[in-house]
Amino acid sequence: MALGTACSAERAPHGAGSGTSKPSPAAPTAVRPPTADAVFDYQLGGAYPPPDNVRAVSRDRTAEPAPGHYNVCYVNAFQAQPEDTGSWEDDHPELLLRDGHGDPVIDEDWDEPLLDISTSAKRAALMEIVGPWIDGCAEAGYDAVEPDNLDSYERSGGRLTAGHAAAFARLLARRAHQRHLAIAQKNTADLLPQRGRIGFDFAVVEECTRYKECTDFAAAYANRVFVIEYRKQDFTAACRAWGKKLSLTLRDREVRPAGAKGSLRRYC
Secondary structure (H helix, E strand, O other): OOOOOOOOOOOOOEEOOOOOOOOOOOOOOOOOOOOOOOEEEEEEOOOOOOOOOEEEEEEEEOOOOOOOOEEEEEEOOOOOHHHHHHHHHHOEEEEEEEEOOEEEEOOOOOOOEEEEEOHHHHHHHHHHHHHHHHHHHHHEEEOEEEEEEEHHHHHHHOOOOHHHHHOOOOOOOHHHHHOOOOEEEEEEEEHHHHHHHHOOOEEEEEEEOOOOHHHHHHHHOOOOOOEEEHHHHHHHHHHHOOOOOOOOEEEEEOOOOOOOOOOOOEEO
């Protein structure tokens, strides 16, 4: 998938948390997570004007935020974009995870090389690259950031661990909070017990109905969960079970922009 700082302490963005929604223990008071059950639009495939009922929007870090909405900035923090593989090989070959033959380890579903987060030195070096992306989200006016592929360790052939992912996520959360951005846990239910230590403030979860994870995320984040389903039957079941509590969106897997052939968007 695709690749922001902050809302200032003085303004409360549209859809931001109220006094009853507390940020994670690691978050400064200037960070504002979204409210529960805000209608959410997932626009990673291209930005377009949100429908009138939408209150929160997620867009790629290269796009501008949607005026008047709670804006979440997508950053591919744990893997490289396919089109960027060459530049990583040229400029930072040591930061790509390698297999026994010295070739990059690839997420086959998205053709994305995994970044090497296996040591503190490499995590620090990666923050010199990813950190400025988060800064850019804040400078653009986003309210929050969602670092994707937290679960890349599951595709690493044992070369990475959940501990490596949590350690890098803590660095990302610290950077986000320094820029007054809330930070989302993206998927990866196995790391829910570490959410407070890492510093996550809310969650963006794909297909939690299909994988029976919605209850766990909802309980962990007091319903501050943006759910994206890609199958109609899962979306229907999710709306029936969670429609009055969670932010639920049905999207096509390519998250095509509105008006594009094959674009699918529904909310409940």
